[in-house]
Amino acid sequence: MRLLTHNMLSSNVKGVTNGFPLGIEVEKVVEKQVELSADFLINIFSKIEWKALVDASRAVGYAELPDQADASMLDSDEFLRKFHHALLELHLEEGALLCPETGRRFPVNKGIPNMLLHEDERGVSHGGCRKSNTQLRRIKYFDRKTSLSWAEQCIMMAVDKLKTTTSALCKFCDCGKCPASA
Amino acid sequence: MKLKQLEGLVGGLQQFSNPKIELEQYPTGPHIASRMLYTAENSFGDVSNKIVADFGCGCGTLGAAAALLGAEHVIGIDVDSQALELAYQNAEDLEVDIEYIQCDVKNLRWRGQSVDTVVMNPPFGTRKKGADMDFLSMSLKIASQAVYSLHKTSTREHVRRAALRDFNASSAEVLCELRFDVPQLYKFHKKKEVDVAVDLWRFVPKH
Structure with a gap:
């Protein structure tokens, strides 16, 4: 699972009001190189919760991202490379995601998070x-x-x-x- | 990539060996899958360089087609772990990067409209009434640009009304009518193969 996916997911346990960001428990991280697309990074930047990305990247052992970032930094090739690496090349392969409110653990196996809920955890919308x-x-x-x-x-x-x-x-x-x- | 090429590549994917009727697992044929994604890319620019989610991905045909057409990040979501395993294998065979999440689509909770485009071949709601509407409602909450979906032609007016009135769509358009060939998959299927008329829809969510 890429950190980009982590940046979108929220805990879906019934009754949780602020399920973002999910905590990360790491057993294994893998790196898969992909081609850098500056256009994509520039477009996605405004949609990313920066703090959540920084924390997630540190959790998986990558500490190169700055604490704060703004759109002007997108001109720097070095920044784009780091942003790209954290967002798209680091994969949580084995481990778990944790609901920030309830602590509910969602296991990640072979890079696939299991977000299935038990019957009593499901809230059905109207x-x-x-x-x-x-x-x-x-x-x-x-x-x-x-x-x-x-x-x-x-x-x-x-x-x-x-x-x-x-x-x-x-x-x-x-x-x-x-x-x-x- | 040419349409024929795309159709050929997705045609080589493995399909369900034990489809589950309660989940209405019917594979999306290569003919429909390739046309759906090809139209999304070439007529609307909704695929390449975008984040694409495949709801109820099953064996992963639509997501794989999106990845082949240059989507930057593809996420397949399905409730069934066997389907996901197959989809995972299919992505490896095609050498494309696709992420998977095991979750019931109607229980998804994502941060805002974080995906650009949703593509899906939802359950038509023949076994589980309203399943198609659950998918549609959720996809229009999560997509920021467009939702491509297949629905039975017989439900056209219902789908349009629900999308515009209840589900946050600013436009709902039938792009074309297709024949979905349903092979004899399940025991209760009496005929060898049946064609079902389906509409390819494009919905645009409100912002």
Whole structure:
């Protein structure tokens, strides 16, 4: 995982308000050389959270980036080379990312961060909550009671829905707007 | 790179050996994938020198095509670790640099509109209702320039309305109608091969 990706990712654990930047736990870092494109670097500069990049590059053992940077420094070839190296050539190959609020650990294996969440860590946004609600329930019943007929499954689901509406809190989302959580 | 060349290269990629129906894993064929990315690059300049994300990347066809067309940084996101392994292998075979993240697209949280372009062949929502809309909503939050996506032609009006009214799109345009050939992948498929009419969309997010 490049530090550019790290600079975009935020912790996705439910309830976390400021999940950026993720902490870095290093086991192995690899360097892969890529061609430098000044245009790309100049364009991306304004979108980068500089402090997060500096901290991340130090975490993976590269201490050449200055603490502060502004757009005028992009004229310097030396600065561009360092910026390029930190942003695109250093890869966190093995290790983990850490949520700054909850400390939740997201393992990184073969350069791929695993950001899958457990059921109780997921916050579903309101946009798709009605659908995912029924869907989640249906999947649950498929898994558990495959011997039941479709009609029986529907009855089970209706009973389950009644239970959740009376228990005040929706099991699957915390939006407070959907029928199940009302 | 010429279209034919691109189609040839992505045509050589490995596809799912055990596709998972609950994730609606249907591989994006080389014909569609190459045309999608070729149009994005040559008509709109949304690929080369850009940051491109491939949502629900599966075996990584769209992301690989983006990397071949000169994208500076490509990120593939998928929930399925087997698909990611295959995508990783495909990228190695093509000798392109692609990053992968294992995550459910609807649970992604990124800092602002940090990606330039999102390309995706989302689940069409036939198995899991609304899955396509989850993808669309998330992609329009994360892309700053454009989102390219495939949706069934039969849902055209619904997609347009949802994108413009609910999901932060300032424009939604069907670039062309394509035939998505679905081979007999799953047991419940009765016919040998079926063509599904799909639209290639280009959405522009609001800033």
